Structures are given as structure tokens and as C-alpha cells.
Amino acid sequence: MLDLADILAARRTISGTVARTPLVPSLHMGSVAGQDFLLKLENTQPIGAFKLRGAVNAVFNLGDGARGVTCCSTGNHGRGVAYAARARGIPAVICMSSLVPQTKVDGIRALGADVRITGRSQDDALAESLRLCEAEGLTEISPFDDPYVIAGQGTIGLELFEDRPDLDTILVPLSGGGLAGGVARAAKAIKPDVKVIGVSMDRGAAMHASLLAGHPVEVEEVASLADSLGGGIGLENRLSFALCRDYLDDVVLVTEEEIYRAMQTLYYEDRIVAEGACVVGIAAMQSGKLPKPKGPVATIITGRNVDMEVFTQVVTGRDVTLGDLTIKGRRYGA
Numbered sequence: 001m002l003d004l005a006d007i008l009a010a011r012r013t014i015s016g017t018v019a020r021t022p023l024v025p026s027l028h029m030g031s032v033a034g035q036d037f038l039l040k041l042e043n044t045q046p047i048g049a050f051k052l053r054g055a056v057n058a059v060f061n062l063g064d065g066a067r068g069v070t071c072c073s074t075g076n077h078g079r080g081v082a083y084a085a086r087a088r089g090i091p092a093v094i095c096m097s098s099l100v101p102q103t104k105v106d107g108i109r110a111l112g113a114d115v116r117i118t119g120r121s122q123d124d125a126l127a128e129s130l131r132l133c134e135a136e137g138l139t140e141i142s143p144f145d146d147p148y149v150i151a152g153q154g155t156i157g158l159e160l161f162e163d164r165p166d167l168d169t170i171l172v173p174l175s176g177g178g179l180a181g182g183v184a185r186a187a188k189a190i191k192p193d194v195k196v197i198g199v200s201m202d203r204g205a206a207m208h209a210s211l212l213a214g215h216p217v218e219v220e221e222v223a224s225l226a227d228s229l230g231g232g233i234g235l236e237n238r239l240s241f242a243l244c245r246d247y248l249d250d251v252v253l254v255t256e257e258e259i260y261r262a263m264q265t266l267y268y269e270d271r272i273v274a275e276g277a278c279v280v281g282i283a284a285m286q287s288g289k290l291p292k293p294k295g296p297v298a299t300i301i302t303g304r305n306v307d308m309e310v311f312t313q314v315v316t317g318r319d320v321t322l323g324d325l326t327i328k329g330r331r332y333g334a
């Protein structure tokens, strides 16, 4: 289905376009874990998130006749596809609904992509993206259910073991499972007894619900501090569900309060500005939801593209309201 050779090939394809990111110790989290605790800094990628790895591998593997690429993500995948297409010298059309905030539109345009605004929902944007595939011969790039995307994300697993061959546990933020599936596949091929644990928020965790059900299921999408972890895994999921089922040791869920605290921890202890999605590993460790590790632990700081208004509220200990959700403020250390 996807093996180490695919991930090694991805590494050759993306080197030069994607950063080889640092793995740095967090002294504070090390004292919480009772073992070295390492942060894989994917927030230092050129687009501020790991999604560049999978997007570059997918776009660079398109045949010579490729006319261009499209997707309907307004988040990190959209940024990744835009950047990858520019690096390869082909057009990218990112489809969005008219409800998407102007800053996101501007961010993706700044990466050289054509932004097409249609309709008033994500479904309308997806329909336009699929229409462009038919009408203009563009290729749609899935954010997580594509073999090249998953192999690209899996290159993080290779780098982790190059830097720390003695890793005992890897904590991976989990949404559609392209990242967790790819990293777990690489990690288990290199060190079969390493533990790879997916972490999601406890509201609207589609992969967790699907693994429990034994097949892909839909969950209601709700607001979360970890907004990059929202969305479904697709009822027709081809790859990422089976990879997560076969290669993850466990999936742990964290609350919004735990994510809030973990954003503060990463900011005050390690001085890192990060999205809620990428602190879920820290949240799981801090809240005592993980078994005591027997050796070094790594987590992936997946991205920095946080709404700065929300981030400021969190680090100054104010209440945060997102949709129907209000998280009670609390100052760090209080």
C-alpha cells in the first residue's frame, strides 16, 4: 500500500524545496515527561506548516503534461499546494467560498495562486474545484488521502530517527491521518517497537470515531482551538484510514481547556508561536493521559498559522469564544 521505499523516494523529490527542520528539546516538557521531550519544528517550513512536504511530493510527481492543480483548502494544505505549484512552475487554482476571511484569501494569493471565490460553503468550493478538473484539465490534490501526500508527510519520520535513533514515543496531531499514517509507516519500518500515538481534540475527531466504528464515519464539525484538525476523513477514504488503523498504537483525545493550556506552555516555556492543532501532543502529556514513557518522546509542532487575535487572547489568559464554544480564561501559571 505504502512502504518505506515510497517515503525515501519522497525525500529525494522534496529536498531542496522543503526544509529539513530542527528537532529541539523542551526542558520544561522534559521535566513533565520524566524523559527527553523533543519538538519537531515544522512551524519553520516556508509556508509555516508541514503540509508543504506532501503537497510538493504530489505536485512534483505529476506527469509532464500536467496543466495545473486545484484544491479547496483555505488552510495549510491550500498554502502548500500554492507554494508547490509555483516551485514547479504550473498554475494553482484554490477554490474558496465567499465566507472565507480576506486575510486567508490574501495569504494564498501572495503565494502566487489564483483564488476563485464561489458560493457560500465549503461544498460549493469543492464543486468548483471538481468542475475545474473536468473543464480545464487541472488535477485535484487531496489534503490527506493521496499516496504522494502521505509519503511526503512520512519524511518527518525519517528525519526524527536520524536525529534521535533512541526515540520511544512519537505524538502526532491527527485529523485526516495523512501525517499520522505517513509518520507511523516510516517509524515502524525503522524501529518496529516505537510507539506512535495520534492526538485529536475531543469534539469532532473524525479519525478517532472511524477507528472505533471500524470504518470511516462522519462526525459533526464544531469550532475548536485546534481548527486545523477539523473536518472529516471522507466516507470513501482509500488510504489514510487503513494506515492509521494498522500503524497507530493508540489515539488520545484532549479537551479545549487542555489545548488552551498547552498553547500557553509552548509559548511561555519554549517561546514558540503555534496553532492549537500542533500543541495536542503537549496537551496529552501535560494532562496525564499518556502512559509513562520509557525513553525519549517527540511531538510534531505542525504549524504556526494561528489567528493572532485568538493567540493573543490565549497567552494573555483571556476568555476565548469560537462559535458556540467559550473557553474560560486563565493566566499561565495561575
Ligand SMILES: *Cc1c(COP(=O)(O)O)cnc(C)c1O
Pocket: 049, 051, 075, 076, 077, 143, 144, 173, 174, 175, 176, 177, 178, 179, 180, 228, 229, 275, 277, 278, 302, 303, 304
Ligand atoms: C493538516 C494539519 C494537521 C493534521 O494532518 P492530517 O494529515 O490531516 O492528519 C495537523 N496540524 C496542522 C497544523 C495541519 O495543518
